[in-house]
Amino acid sequence: MAEKNSDLKLLSAWYSPMATRAKIALNIKGLEYENIEEDLNSKSDLLLRSNPVHKKIPVLIHGDKPICESLIILQYIDEVWSNGPSILPRDAYDRAIATFWVSYIDEKLFVCTKSILEAGEDVEKKKPHFEQLEEEILVRLEEAFNKYSEGESFFGGNKIGLIDIMFGSFLPVLGLIEEINGKKVLVDDKFPGLVNWAANFTANSAVTGTLPEIDRLILFAKAQQQKWALAYKATSAN
Amino acid sequence: MAEKNSDLKLLSAWYSPMATRAKIALNIKGLEYENIEEDLNSKSDLLLRSNPVHKKIPVLIHGDKPICESLIILQYIDEVWSNGPSILPRDAYDRAIATFWVSYIDEKLFVCTKSILEAGEDVEKKKPHFEQLEEEILVRLEEAFNKYSEGESFFGGNKIGLIDIMFGSFLPVLGLIEEINGKKVLVDDKFPGLVNWAANFTANSAVTGTLPEIDRLILFAKAQQQKWALAYKATSAN
Known part of the structure; x- marks a missing residue:
């Protein structure tokens, strides 16, 4: 059963492997969280404020503390909720x-x-x-x-x-x-x-x-590829 | 005073920032170790055996266990010799x-x-x-x-x-x-x-x-630059 934790927010994007990692870790520990889907073409103030250096997802916000980068998020979750099933080996x-x-x-x-x-x-x-x-x-x-x-x-x-x-x-x-x-x-x-x-x-x-x-990922990747192709065209235009 | 520990070897190179990190961590914990200087143009069997995936220094060998990559080495040292001064924050x-x-x-x-x-x-x-x-x-x-x-x-x-x-x-x-x-x-x-x-x-x-x-670093960098320049010349020869 999920532990109630209104203090946990995850800034993520549905297609991101890095965000998926955080979701799985939260599930392993049975933690409830608010998932906030970011549009990376128009990043939220919360994301820009929470990860001002890289401006990237995923960011886990625990209370008022932002934790960035998937490996660091997993280590943090494993340490703070150490009585749940362990994610990193103990040894x-x-x-x-x-x-x-x-x-x-x-x-x-x-x-x-x-x-x-x-x-x-x-x-x-x-x-x-x-x-x-x-x-x-x-x-x-x-x-x-x-x-x-x-x-x-x-x-x-x-x-x-x-x-x-x-x-x-x-x-x-x-x-x-x-x-x-x-x-x-x-x-x-x-x-x-x-x-x-x-x-x-x-x-x-x-x-x-x-x-x-x-x-869904195929449709997304095709749209991305068009963007990459356009960007390439633009940079090699002359 | 350094703790005697004939079971610790560090495969390193004098100019490598990554190897320097491991040396400082070992010093903080007061650990004695055997420093083995690697010639990266002719890597030792011990290095190739200890880090078969990347074949890179630094590698810390603790007993018969190789630990690769500077951050991982520092975390390992901090955890195994946890009664010395701490390297990573406790919180x-x-x-x-x-x-x-x-x-x-x-x-x-x-x-x-x-x-x-x-x-x-x-x-x-x-x-x-x-x-x-x-x-x-x-x-x-x-x-x-x-x-x-x-x-x-x-x-x-x-x-x-x-x-x-x-x-x-x-x-x-x-x-x-x-x-x-x-x-x-x-x-x-x-x-x-x-x-x-x-x-x-x-x-x-x-x-x-x-x-x-x-x-010493200047002399080394100049020699490296010559190597890079030669490599560049070779790849763009025709």
């Missing part, structure tokens, strides 16, 4: 390993998927990023899953934890990439561990309803 | 604020100073990065210092902490940039808080001997 070395993979996901997977999406229809431009995704990043993550899950459903063992949330929030982006390129990436014969993990992750009660629907 | 919100500024430093200051150094003699190429450094990044950090130090010497108050270490490790790089461009950046009339902080930081007993000397 210092296990925590070091988990944050190492989180930074791998945010450096490699985030940048790579963004490059694929921004390349739009340009097959040649997409090619090296697709190769990196299939031959390097997912291979590493499959290895990590097999090493750390120890036969259980999640990266952290038998329950959902930090790596699961940080990686799992990108599953809709992977789905989107598969859809618009007409090619399955997360396939069972190459990544059996991750395919199983993804099914368990999306079925988890803390995750249900937090992941954006692929169809 | 969850203060910790969220500190890690927010650490990520600002690593995203903005690191990328900006790297761009200035890589631009070499190209004044036009350097200009926007210099402007960003002087008009944005250091302005933000001066504001943050004045807000969080509360009249004390360090970002965290009266003793050296996470932001101090993460930012202070870049002081030699700023010194190098000032030297090769013949222009002071960290000047008293624009950044009085940071100028004072930098003096207190470099004089701190945990920091002494960890920062690379500017003269």
Whole structure:
């Protein structure tokens, strides 16, 4: 049952993996919160005031305290509501390993998927990023899953934890990439561990309803691509 | 007095701000360690084995456990040797604020100073990065210092902490940039808080001997620039 907490607001955007992370963490702890959907083309005063440095979502506002950036939000939630199910591992070395993979996901997977999406229809431009995704990043993550899950459903063992949330929030982006390129990436014969993990992750009660629907994401991505194409045209106009 | 700990090895490079961070943290906790200087042109088997994903320094090896990446190393040291002086703030919100500024430093200051150094003699190429450094990044950090130090010497108050270490490790790089461009950046009339902080930081007993000397750094940077110039020539040869 959700703990009543009228003091918790989340500034987010429905399509953002970073915002999804915060939502899942709040669900794991059973915390009620007010979700405030931001229009990033016209940012609210609350967002500009709460994150004046980066002006980006997600921002968790706890009472009058804003907390920015998904990893920092997850750490904060885990520490403040420490009597709920834990998100980060308790052991210092296990925590070091988990944050190492989180930074791998945010450096490699985030940048790579963004490059694929921004390349739009340009097959040649997409090619090296697709190769990196299939031959390097997912291979590493499959290895990590097999090493750390120890036969259980999640990266952290038998329950959902930090790596699961940080990686799992990108599953809709992977789905989107598969859809618009007409090619399955997360396939069972190459990544059996991750395919199983993804099914368990999306079925988890803390995750249900937090992941954006692929169809809606496709429409959104197409509109974004048009914006990127226009911006590119504008900068290379003369 | 340093705690004997033959079980601690640090794979590092003398010029690396990231490695400097780990050294300062180990000093704060009074931990003895074996410093192993890596030649990044010919990486040791120990480095390749300890950080197979990124193959980068610093790596702290505790017993047989490798811990990679400076922030993760600092968090690990702070948690495992928790009875020494604390590096991260104890309060969850203060910790969220500190890690927010650490990520600002690593995203903005690191990328900006790297761009200035890589631009070499190209004044036009350097200009926007210099402007960003002087008009944005250091302005933000001066504001943050004045807000969080509360009249004390360090970002965290009266003793050296996470932001101090993460930012202070870049002081030699700023010194190098000032030297090769013949222009002071960290000047008293624009950044009085940071100028004072930098003096207190470099004089701190945990920091002494960890920062690379500017003269040696200049020679190193010049050699690197030649390498970058050659690499550029090679890639644009035809």
